[in-house]
Structures are given as structure tokens and as C-alpha cells.
Amino acid sequence: MQINVRPVARLRGDRPLNVAAALGPVFDALAGSAADLATLRVVCDWIQYRENFAAPVRCRPVLAERPEQSAERPVPVAGLELAIDLRRSDEADLAASVRAALAGCAGGADDRLYLEPWTPTSTSCIWRFNTLYWQALSRWEQFTGREYEQALPGGQSDARNAEVARELIGELFRVWDELEARRALPEQLYIVELGVGNGGQARTWLDTFADLDQRHGRDYYRRLHYLMGDYSAHVLDRAWQAVAHHGEHVSTLVLDATRPLRTLGFLHGKAFFVYISNVYDNLPTDEVASIDGRPYLVQARAYLDRSQAAEIARRNTIEIGQVGVLTDRLLRLGPDLLAETSPDLFPDPGRAVSLWRDVWTALRLTERYVPLEGIDTYQVAPKLTGEVLRPLLEGGGDIRMHVSNGALASFADTLPLLHPFGRLICHDLFLTEPGQYRAGFHGPGKYDGSVVNWVNGPLLQLTGNRRGFDVRIAPFSGRPSANIRTLTAQVRD
Amino acid sequence: MTQPTAGVPAQSMPDWPLPTAVVGSYSVPEWLERLKTDYYQRRISAQHLNDIHDVAIKAALKDQELAGLDIVSDGELRRDNDIDYLLARIPGVDIPHRAKSDYFDYYDAEVTRPLPEPDDTTAGLAEDFAFTAAHTDRPVKFSLTGPFSLSRRIRANSAYADEADLIRALARWLNAQARDLFAAGARLLQIDEPFLAGYPEAADLAIEAVNIVTADVPATWALHVCYGNRYARPLWEGHYDFLFPAVLAADIDQLVLEFARKGPGDLKLFRQHDWDRRLGLGVIDVKTPEVESADVVATRIRRALEFIPAERLVINPDCGLRHLPADSARAKLRALVAGAAAVRAELADG
Numbered sequence: 001m002q003i004n005v006r007p008v009a010r011l012r013g014d015r016p017l018n019v020a021a022a023l024g025p026v027f028d029a030l031a032g033s034a035a036d037l038a039t040l041r042v043v044c045d046w047i048q049y050r051e052n053f054a055a056p057v058r059c060r061p062v063l064a065e066r067p068e069q070s071a072e073r074p075v076p077v078a079g080l081e082l083a084i085d086l087r088r089s090d091e092a093d094l095a096a097s098v099r100a101a102l103a104g105c106a107g108g109a110d111d112r113l114y115l116e117p118w119t120p121t122s123t124s125c126i127w128r129f130n131t132l133y134w135q136a137l138s139r140w141e142q143f144t145g146r147e148y149e150q151a152l153p154g155g156q157s158d159a160r161n162a163e164v165a166r167e168l169i170g171e172l173f174r175v176w177d178e179l180e181a182r183r184a185l186p187e188q189l190y191i192v193e194l195g196v197g198n199g200g201q202a203r204t205w206l207d208t209f210a211d212l213d214q215r216h217g218r219d220y221y222r223r224l225h226y227l228m229g230d231y232s233a234h235v236l237d238r239a240w241q242a243v244a245h246h247g248e249h250v251s252t253l254v255l256d257a258t259r260p261l262r263t264l265g266f267l268h269g270k271a272f273f274v275y276i277s278n279v280y281d282n283l284p285t286d287e288v289a290s291i292d293g294r295p296y297l298v299q300a301r302a303y304l305d306r307s308q309a310a311e312i313a314r315r316n317t318i319e320i321g322q323v324g325v326l327t328d329r330l331l332r333l334g335p336d337l338l339a340e341t342s343p344d345l346f347p348d349p350g351r352a353v354s355l356w357r358d359v360w361t362a363l364r365l366t367e368r369y370v371p372l373e374g375i376d377t378y379q380v381a382p383k384l385t386g387e388v389l390r391p392l393l394e395g396g397g398d399i400r401m402h403v404s405n406g407a408l409a410s411f412a413d414t415l416p417l418l419h420p421f422g423r424l425i426c427h428d429l430f431l432t433e434p435g436q437y438r439a440g441f442h443g444p445g446k447y448d449g450s451v452v453n454w455v456n457g458p459l460l461q462l463t464g465n466r467r468g469f470d471v472r473i474a475p476f477s478g479r480p481s482a483n484i485r486t487l488t489a490q491v492r493d
Numbered sequence: 494m495t496q497p498t499a500g501v502p503a504q505s506m507p508d509w510p511l512p513t514a515v516v517g518s519y520s521v522p523e524w525l526e527r528l529k530t531d532y533y534q535r536r537i538s539a540q541h542l543n544d545i546h547d548v549a550i551k552a553a554l555k556d557q558e559l560a561g562l563d564i565v566s567d568g569e570l571r572r573d574n575d576i577d578y579l580l581a582r583i584p585g586v587d588i589p590h591r592a593k594s595d596y597f598d599y600y601d602a603e604v605t606r607p608l609p610e611p612d613d614t615t616a617g618l619a620e621d622f623a624f625t626a627a628h629t630d631r632p633v634k635f636s637l638t639g640p641f642s643l644s645r646r647i648r649a650n651s652a653y654a655d656e657a658d659l660i661r662a663l664a665r666w667l668n669a670q671a672r673d674l675f676a677a678g679a680r681l682l683q684i685d686e687p688f689l690a691g692y693p694e695a696a697d698l699a700i701e702a703v704n705i706v707t708a709d710v711p712a713t714w715a716l717h718v719c720y721g722n723r724y725a726r727p728l729w730e731g732h733y734d735f736l737f738p739a740v741l742a743a744d745i746d747q748l749v750l751e752f753a754r755k756g757p758g759d760l761k762l763f764r765q766h767d768w769d770r771r772l773g774l775g776v777i778d779v780k781t782p783e784v785e786s787a788d789v790v791a792t793r794i795r796r797a798l799e800f801i802p803a804e805r806l807v808i809n810p811d812c813g814l815r816h817l818p819a820d821s822a823r824a825k826l827r828a829l830v831a832g833a834a835a836v837r838a839e840l841a842d843g
Contacts, residue, residue, distance in 0.1 A: 269726075376523065387523055391594075420728070466595065468724030491726075 001030075001037045004398075007046035007086060008439050019044065022089040026082070029098035034106075039079035041291075047085045049445025049452075053126065053302075053365040056088040057097035059105035062291060062369040067118070079291075080105055081369070104366075112303040115324055118368065121300040122284040122405050126444065126451050128331040129360055130282065133449035134232045136334045136353075140449050143353040147198070164477055165208040168425065172273060173216055175421050180218070189223045190271045192264065192417060194257055194410070195279030196228045196235060199242025205275070206246045221249070229255040229263065258283060258409040259382075264417055271417040276410075276426040278484075280455045281443075283406025288378070288386075289369055290393040290400075295386075296369035297378060298400070308362040316355045318345060327359050360449060381409035388463055392434045392456075401437040404456040411460050415467055415489060424489040430457035432473050432485070457487065464489050504632045504680035506713050510803040510840060511794065511833045512563040514773065516717055516749060517636040517685065518575075518813025519553040519568025520822035529573065529596035546571045547624065554629045556819075560826035561834075564681060566634045567625040569813065574599060574723075575638050575687055576646045582616040583666050584609050586647065603649035608662040611669030618670050619677035626678060634681040635674055636717070640664035640706065641699040642688040657698050664705035671710040682707075683715040683749065687812075690720045691728055693735030700739045707744045715773060716740070717749035717812075725780045725816035733759040737766045749773030751811035753793060754780055760800040772801050775811035777829050782821040790832025803840055808833040 003023070010017040023042070030037060039062075047054055060083060064076040082098065104110060116125045133140060141147055179185035193202055206226055213221040226249055230236045236252040243250050255263035257279055264271075287298040304312070304323065313320040326345070330338050335352035346352040372378050375393065378386035380403055393399060411426075418424060431442060431454050443453030457473045464471035470492040476484040506512065525545070532542045553568035572578035573596045580586050580600060585608035588600045618635070626633045640663035644656065653659040671682055684706055689699050707714045718736060721728025733750060740748065748768070752760065752775045763772060776793040777785060790808075797806060808829060814822040 385523065387527060390527070466597075468726060 002041045003044075004041060005044045006439055006441065007044070010046055010086075017046070017086055019086065022084065022086055022094070025093075025095035026084060026098050029095040029102075030082075033099065033102050035080060035102055041079065041081045043081055043083045044086050045083065045441040046087050047441050047445070048087070049443075051361070051446035053363060053444055053446070054083070054085055055097070055101075055364055056085045056092055057094065057101045058083040058366065059101035060367045060369060061105055062296065063371060066370055066373070074107075077105075111306045112366075113306055113309040113320075113324060115302040115304070115327060115363075118299045118301050120286045121298055121365075121367075121444075122286045122403075124300045124365065125302050125331065126300075126363065126365065127284045129356075129363070129449065130284075130451045132331055132334060132356070134235065136336070137232070138234060139335050139349055139353050140356075143350060143357065144448075162204050162208055165205045166212065167477070168273070169205075169209050169212050171423075173212070173218070173220070175272070176220060177218065179421065186270065186419075187223060188225055188270070189220060190267055190419075191224065191226045191273045191275070192229065192260075192267065192271045193226070193275045193277075194229045194255075194260060194414065195276060196230045196239040196252075197277070198235075199228075199239030201275065201277055202226060202228055202239060202250070203242040206243055206249070210246070224249050226250045227264070227267075228252045229257070229260060231256055258406045259413055260410065261413045261416060267417050269416070270419055272419050272422045274414055274417055274422070274424040276414070276424070276428070278428055280404065280407035280410065280426065281429045281452050282447075282450055283404070283410060285405050285407070285443075285453050286403040287400055288372070288375075288389060288393065288403055289398070291369065291398050295372040295375045295378075295389075295393060297372050298367055299370050300365045300367050302363055302365055304359065304362050304364070312355070312358045312362060315358060316345075316351070318355075323359070326355060330356055330359075357449075360446070365444075381405055381412055384408065384412060384463065388459065388466065391462060392458055395434055397438075399434065399437055401434065401459075402442060402453055402456045404453070404459060407455050408459060408463060411489075412463055412467070415464065415469055418489075418491065420491050422490065424487075426487040426489075427476055427484055428487065429454045429483055430460075430473050430485040430487055431455065432457050434458050457485070460487065468492060504626070504678055506681065506807075507563045507632070509563075509837070511806055511808050511837050513561070513830050513833050514564035514634060514807055514809045515557060515562060515566050515568075515826070516773070516775075516809050516811070516813050517566050517569050517634070517683065518572075518815035519556070519566070519570065520817050520819040521568075521570065521815050522549075522819060525549055525570070526596065530593070533593040533596055550625060551628050554625065556823055557826065558629060558631060560823060561830035562826060563631065564634050564807075565625075565629055565631045566636070567621065569636065569815070571621060573597060575685060575813075576600075576643060579638050579667075580643060580646065582618075583643075583663070584614075585652075599646055602647045604647055604652045604659060605649075606652050608652075608659075608666065611666050615673060616670055619673040619679075622674055622679045623677050632681055633679070634683055634715070635679050636683040636685050637667050637670065637706070639684040639686040639689070639699065639716075640667055640702040641692075641695060642686050645688045645692075660698060660702045661705060664702040667706045668708055668710065671706060671712070675710050675712050680712050681715070682710070682712040683717055684745075685717045687717075687719055687721055687723075688728070689718050690731055690735070693731065696735055696739040700743045704742070704744045713747070714745040715747040715749050715771075716743060716745045717773070719751045719775075719812045720755070722779060722812040722816065727754075727780070733762055737762055741766060741768070745770070747771035747773055747807060749775075749807070749809060751775035752797070753778040753785070753811045755811075757793070757796045760797055764800050768801075769805075771805045771807055772797070773807040773809045774801075776808055776832065777810035777825045779810050779812045779814055779817060779825075782817055784821055784824040785828050785832075787828045787831035787835060790828050791835045794832060794836045798836070803837075 060081040061077045062079040064078040067075045210221050233254050289296045309323050310320050335349040338352040339346040339349045375386040445452050461471040469489045471489045473485050473487050476486050531537045549570045550567045557565040577600050580602050587603050622635045640660045643663050644660045774797050776790045
């Protein structure tokens with residue numbers, strides 16, 4: 001049996017984690033079980049997100065073959081992984097939880113209401129909830145009585161930092177002055193922001209730019225075009241209000257953050273600065289794992305504990321049998337249309353938001369490992385096969401990591417926008433080395449109504465490098481002690 | 494010097510109008526990239542990698558033959574990139590760290606003492622040519638990255654006070670390789686200067702160095718100048734006017750330039766400057782996998798015919814095909830050949 005304790009930093013210090021005490025009941029339960037202990041892995045995490053998708057104890061089967069190859073018979077299992085959240089190990093009867101988890105894995109009694117079939121994590125319905133959150137943000141905020149920025153750990157977006165903006169604009173002026181001296185500076189100077197939030201970043205940046213340009217005296221502001229891209233028209237409208245005083249220098253574009261070239265193809269090679277803040281950690285991602293040298297894709301399945309489903313039904317005056325169906329309709333229609341089409345159940349959108357919040361709060365994921373028949377057969381992003389994962393997965397030993405598919409697709413599709421002297425700057429939750437996946441939990445968690453995962457920084461670096469870009473990740477100068485980091489990409493060679 | 498290889502087919506330039514050719518590199522499959530990197534990670538041996546290159550080159554030749562090209566190449570599949578294949582073989586060029594995390598990365602090369610004058614030691618290029626020529630019945634083009642571009646990738650030069658002397662020394666080494674290649678039967682040699690467009694002020698020096706490379710090697714010489722293709726991105730923008738009048742003094746038979754991506758604007762330069770030699774006309778954009786139709790290729794050729802007569806046009810892609818997926822590369826070559834054939838037929842019909 002393998003025991004894997006990931007939150008190693010918590011094993012030391014003033015209040016070290018007592019893993020032995022936590023694992024005692026686990027071993028007791030295992031001793032009394034019929035599980036094949038020789039192939040069992042016990043993985044201990046510390047899930048830092050108060051709101052998350054994990055039960056304190058989860059059992060994840062490691063499949064011996066792909067399920068579609070054995071549709072007519074039970075999928076053979078090569079081993080089991082028992083995942084313990086050490087943060088919550090004293091919240092429940094751990095031994096009972098282990099016994100229940102093992103029984104569930106063995107096909108025993110199942111007290112869950114599933115909301116979807118098995119699927120790669122990136123296509124789980126948790127991302128439909130995430131999309132709904134951004135599309136119906138105003139309804140959510142109405143219901144909760146607070147704006148989304150207040151839900152962020154720092155209470156506001158990291159984008160709104162004038163000192164950082166001043167630094168970047170100063171560097172931009174230096175490059176532009178040099179190009180101007182060689183008569184190589186284009187007439188139109190394009191800046192792109194992907195994921196605009198409430199417009200705070202754009203406002204800070206543009207106000208700072210106009211001020212610095214006046215002092216610099218080159219009249220760059222006259223030539224400046226600031227393009228704000230977001231997939232939510234509502235968010236763009238609100239952000240526009242924040243920069244309305246910059247009038248014709250600003251344009252807003254509805255776009256898919258994972259495929260910016262589709263909308264911004266006309267900017268190919270022309271953007272001097274692409275700014276992305278806290279977008280990547282909110283884009284769909286799969287997780288892959290290397291177990292005993294074999295690559296696996298993590299599949300997930302969203303569910304509600306049946307007892308919680310019953311409570312949700314009671315609170316929202318619906319039948320428990322309606323919870324799944326109405327949740328699906330909510331995700332398709334949003335709260336306004338759901339209320340319009342089912343006024344008997346939801347007399348106003350607020351009632352639909354109530355269901356939404358209840359289901360979201362109770363939503364959990366169960367997981368399993370499905371073998372990949374060659375890492376290259378797994379499509380990481382359009383035009384990017386799993387081959388790019390190989391150096392990270394084959395670094396030695398077992399590892400499970402995020403693929404950051406959405407972030408990677410966005411990143412790879414954004415790089416072509418850059419002018420040869422352009423820069424992409426991205427503030428986000430980046431891991432900086434693959435080894436960090438062995439020493440901590442990096443998502444998914446819940447931020448208010450959205451999903452958050454740390455971004456696989458080394459994978460973005462590899463991908464950028466293979467496209468001829470120098471990609472660096474450094475502490476965020478605006479808040480050096482924060483988890484947020486700054487990724488910078490620019491052409492090399 | 495290597496002796497001419499028995500059984501190697503005639504290597505002369507085809508004598509029909511609008512012959513078709515590649516510029517040099519061919520699509521590099523992802524699996525080959527992985528294996529090349531595996532070599533640097535010491536997962537496979539040099540011997541296995543050489544065997545893999547042999548097989549990949551035969552497949553690339555077959556693709557080119559099936560597409561109907563008149564002049565083929567080894568796809569430069571043995572080369573990590575356009576620079577290292579040569580720099581790593583030049584005596585006196587030091588490469589302190591030969592490990593790479595990715596095969597396509599450039600070495601960091603330096604020159605700390607003057608390069609020794611070339612001797613009879615073979616650098617292996619002739620052997621590589623001979624292998625290719627032995628596996629096709631078509632004439633084979635062999636490319637050498639030019640001395641100016643090689644010098645741009647030498648990060649530290651403490652041996653030559655004047656950078657031009659380093660370029661001349663590199664040119665002399667390349668000349669020795671060209672002689673070796675000619676002796677092995679190579680007749681279609683090409684000098685690639687992918688970095689020259691970024692240094693237009695260096696055109697005279699670059700051409701002086703080209704003439705050192707071609708000296709006393711009676712092959713058909715081409716000079717390829719593009720705007721960069723590393724990672725399928727142009728490194729610079731601009732116009733070919735910087736080549737003139739310097740290039741008129743080059744001892745070459747053909748200029749190979751890109752026109753598909755850049756458009757035909759610079760074709761007028763050849764009339765303005767009375768260019769009386771061949772032009773390798775780029776009719777395929779190698780920076781996009783989108784496949785041009787044969788009609789588009791034919792239109793591009795017809796446009797060029799307004800400036801250069803058919804007997805002095807060679808039809809080729811803008812640059813190497815290395816960054817294109819194999820399907821796209823094959824389809825583009827088929828379109829190139831079909832477009833050229835259509836125009837050739839029109840010319841034959843008068």
C-alpha cells in the first residue's frame with residue numbers, strides 16, 4: 001500500500017498536522033475491508049477551499065482499461081485510490097466515511113443523486129455553473145448582496161494596481177521610442193485586455209497611460225486603441241462605463257477567451273500588449289495523472305448527496321425527483337428564463353437563483369482514473385496534442401496535474417496576436433514547477449459561484465517555448481506575498 | 494574529398510520551363526520531434542536516431558516524388574534547425590553545452606580563437622547528400638545556411654575584432670564543404686540567409702561572403718533570402734529592394750525568394766535591376782496550413798511571368814515546410830505542381 005501525504009509544508013511548524021492520528025481510523029477501516037490493500041493508494045490532501053467539490057473521504061477507482069472497451073461488462077479496476085482531506089479529517093467519523101467510500105467504489109448502495117454521466121473534468125457540469133455565474137452575475141449579486149470582487153481573496157481584483165501599470169507603460173514607451181526612431185512604429189498602437197472584470201483594470205491602465213503620455217510628450221495616446229474582450233456582454237457593458245471617458249480609444253468585443261483569434265484575427269502580430277488578469281484560473285481544465293508509469297485521464301461525475309438533495313427540494317418547494325431536471329434547465333436557460341417558463345415553481349428569478357445557490361453549495365464530484373492509450377492521443381487544446389505533457393508527466397514518479405486546457409488554448413491562441421516587440425502579461429494563480437503538484441492541492445475549488453483551479457504554469461511555459469516565446473513566471477509585484485503570480489511572454493530568438 | 498557516388502542520377506537543373514522544387518525543409522512529424530528530443534535526454538542512441546532519420550528522409554523523398562516535384566531534398570530532417578547542423582561541425586566553433594531540453598532550440602555557440610583554415614577532414618555533409626541522392630531518381634537540392642546567418646547565431650565572438658572576418662572564415666569553411674559536396678555529385682546547391690533581411694545594411698558583406706562560398710565550385714548555385722520562418726513566424730517585415738544592387742555581384746545562378754505571403758510587389762525589382770538569372774518564385778505560403786489551390790498557384794506564376802520569362806522561373810514554396818502538418822505540406826506541394834503544370838500547358842499552347 002502506498003501512502004501519499006501531499007501537504008508536506010503542514011507537517012512542520014508551530015501546529016504540525018497530526019497525520020498519524022488522522023490515518024489511524026483509516027487503517028482501522030481498511031483492515032476490516034475486503035479491498036486489495038496491495039494495490040491501494042491512500043492520498044492525503046489539505047483542501048484549502050472552504051467551498052469545494054470534495055467529500056472528506058473519496059474513493060477513486062483506477063481503471064484497467066477504457067470503459068468503452070468493456071461496455072458489456074463491469075469495468076476492470078487496476079487499483080483504488082483513497083483520498084482523504086486532512087483539513088476535515090476530524091469533522092466526521094473517518095472510519096465510517098472510508099467504509100462508505102469503499103462500498104460505493106465496489107458498487108454498493110449509492111446514496112447520491114447524479115447530475116451527469118462520467119466525463120473528463122473539463123466538460124463536467126461544474127463549468128456550466130461557472131458559465132452561468134458570469135452570464136447571470138447581476139442576478140447572483142442581487143441575491144447575495146455583494147459584488148463578485150468582494151468574493152475574491154483580496155477583496156478586489158489584482159488588476160487595479162496603478163504602480164504596476166506605471167511600470168508596464170514606462171517599458172512600453174521605451175520600446176515604442178526605439179521603434180519610432182527606426183520609423184518602425186505602426187500608426188495604430190493596439191492594447192488588448194482579455195477578461196475585463198468590472199473595467200477597473202482598463203480604467204487604471206488608461207488613466208495612467210493618458211497621464212504618463214502627456215508627460216512623455218510623444219502623443220502615443222492619440223494612436224492608442226484599447227480593446228476589451230470578454231464573453232459576457234453584460235460584463236463588457238459594465239466595464240465600458242468605467243472607461244467611457246476614454247471614448248473612441250476603447251472598443252469592446254464579445255469573444256471566447258479560449259479562442260481569441262476567432263474575434264481578434266485582424267490583430268495578428270499587431271498587439272503590443274495583451275493583458276489577462278484572473279481569467280486562466282477560471283477556464284475549464286482536465287486533470288491527468290501518471291500512475292506506475294502509465295498515463296491516465298481523470299474523469300469526474302457531479303452529484304448531490306441524496307440527503308442534501310432532499311433538503312434542497314424542501315427549501316425550494318419542489319419534488320426531489322425534480323432537482324436534477326430543474327438544475328439542468330436552470331443551466332440551459334438561466335434564472336430569468338427559468339422563472340418565465342416555470343412561473344408556478346419559480347414566481348420570480350430570485351427563486352430560481354435560490355435553487356441555483358443551493359445546488360451549487362451542495363455540488364460534489366466523484367472521480368476515477370481512465371487509462372490513456374498513449375499521451376499523444378489526448379488532445380490538450382486545438383492543434384496541441386498531449387505530447388506537450390510528456391516532459392512534465394515523465395519527470396519521475398506518480399503525479400497528478402491540471403492540464404489547464406482552457407488556459408492553454410487561450411494562451412496558445414493569444415500569442416499570435418503579439419507584435420514581435422509585444423508582450424503578454426498575465427496575473428493569475430500559477431504553479432511554477434511540476435513538483436508543486438506533489439506537495440499540495442490546487443483545485444478545483446469554489447469562488448463564490450465560479451470554479452477556480454491553479455494554472456499549470458510549467459505547461460504554459462513549455463508551450464510558449466515550443467512556439468518561440470520566452471515565458472517567465474515571477475511573483476506579482478503588486479502583492480509579492482500573495483499566491484498571484486505574473487506570467488510574461490515575449491518573442492525570443 | 495569524397496569521390497562521386499556511383500549510381501547517383503543526373504543532378505542538373507531540369508531543362509523544361511517552370512521546374513518545381515522545394516526550398517529545403519520538409520514537414521517534421523511530432524513523433525520525430527519527440528525522438529530527436531529523446532536523443533538529447535539520452536533515451537535513444539545516436540545510432541538509433543540516425544536510423545530514424547534515414548527512414549524519415551526516405552518517406553519525405555517519397556512524398557515529394559508522389560507530389561510530382563522535379564527537384565527534391567532530404568527535407569533537412571537530420572537537422573535540428575537551420576543553424577546547429579552546420580555550426581556544430583565547424584572546427585573552432587565552441588558549444589559549451591550540448592544538452593538541449595528541446596531539439597529545436599539553438600545551441601549557444603562561441604568563437605574564442607580564429608577558426609582554423611579548412612582541411613581535408615570531412616564534415617559529413619557529402620555523406621548526407623549521397624544518402625539522399627541514392628534514394629531518389631530526381632535531382633537533389635542541398636542547402637547550406639549562409640555565413641552571415643551562421644555568424645548571427647554565434648553569441649560570443651572574442652576571436653575577430655571585425656565581425657566581417659568571422660563571416661569570411663565561416664564562408665571559407667562552407668566553401669570546403671561545397672567542394673566536398675560537388676565531388677560527391679551535388680550539382681544543385683543553395684545558400685540560405687534567413688537572417689539577412691533583418692540586417693539590410695549588411696547586404697554587401699553577405700554577398701561578398703556568398704562569393705567565397707561559391708568560389709570554384711561549378712554547381713548551379715541558388716541564394717535563398719526570406720523574412721524568417723522560425724516557429725512559422727516572420728522575423729522581420731520589409732522589401733527585397735535591400736538586396737539590390739549588391740546581389741547583382743553574387744556568383745549565383747538563382748535567387749529563391751518568398752512572394753506568396755508577401756505578395757508580388759517586389760517582382761518589379763527584377764526588371765528594374767535587369768536580373769538576368771533564374772528566380773525561385775515562392776508561390777506557397779509556408780506560415781499557414783491552409784492549402785492554396787492550383788489556380789491560386791497558377792495565378793501567382795502568371796503574375797511573375799510579366800516580369801521574368803518562363804525559362805528563368807523555378808516554382809517553389811516561400812520557404813521550408815518544416816512547421817506544416819504533413820497533410821498540409823503534401824497538399825501544398827501537389828497544388829504547386831498542378832499550378833505549374835497548368836501554366837506550362839498554357840505556354841505550350843502558345
